[in-house]
Amino acid sequence: MSPRRSYDQYCSAARALDAVGDRWTLLIVRELLAGPRRYTDLHADLPGVSTDVLASRLKDMERDGLTTRRRMPPPGAVYVYELTGRGRALLPVLQALGEWGAPLLADRRATDAVRAHWFALPLLRSLEGLGEGLVQVCLDEGEFHVRLGDTDGPVYGEGPAPGEPDARLLLDTGTCAELGRGGLTVRDAIRDGRIVVQGEAPLAKSLRTP
Known part of the structure; x- marks a missing residue:
């Protein structure tokens, strides 16, 4: 294992960057916020x-x-990687970083890769305060689900929700990106028909209520 590189500064920001400032580290955290992942899945x-x-x-x-x-x-018997409590505590750091970088998503480059679940963290921030429960999100690129409210486990996951979700949101990638940039609220997107809400649980009904 290579020795730790350090800024050698008695500063909390510098010490934090000693741990998470290397290329790819925070993106690995982003992936593991969805729960345990195999090496092949991460790659x-x-x-x-x-x-x-x-x-x-x-x-x-x-x-x-x-x-x-x-x-x-x-029968799986495979190794998985998962975040510790300290690793999960990086969620607000990633959300703040994503909010700062959201204006840079105005133009999608031809070389840009995309995965549906990469929109989970900015959408999770947009849904804060609108209720609690399990939400399945359907985009052009695929599906993911997010958990609203306090949770000690994964805050989002790839693919359909495990079990019956409290609400399903149908929207396109452009709308999801605009929500992340802060140029659109979830309530306005629902009102304008840019998000379709499905389900009869209290959370779905609340989201459909103007």
Whole structure:
């Protein structure tokens, strides 16, 4: 394992960057906020990262107390990586960083990769204060789900919601990006028909209420 690189500054921001300032580290956190992931899954959803760099970052993150590695029970019997409590505490950091960077998404480049679940964290921020429950989100690129309210576990996940969601949101990628940039609110998007809300649970009914 390579020695830790450090700014050698007695400053909390510098110490934080010692741990998470390397390229790919925060994006690995973004992926693991969805819950335990296999190495192959991480590599698939981090296009552009080499296998050597990903392995090195995961070792560094485990050393720094951000992640753990464990073996799943049979029949899977594969190793997965997951965030520790300290790693999960980076959620507001990623959300703040995403909010700062949202205006840079105005133009999508031809070389840009995209995964549906990359919109989960900015959408989660847009839904704050609108209720609690499990929300399934359907975009052009695929589906993901988010958990509104206090949770000690994953705040989002790839694919359909496990079990019956409290609400389903149908919207296009452009609307989701605009929500992330702050140029549109969820309530306004629902009112204008840019988000279709499905479901009969209290959360879905509340979202449809003007």
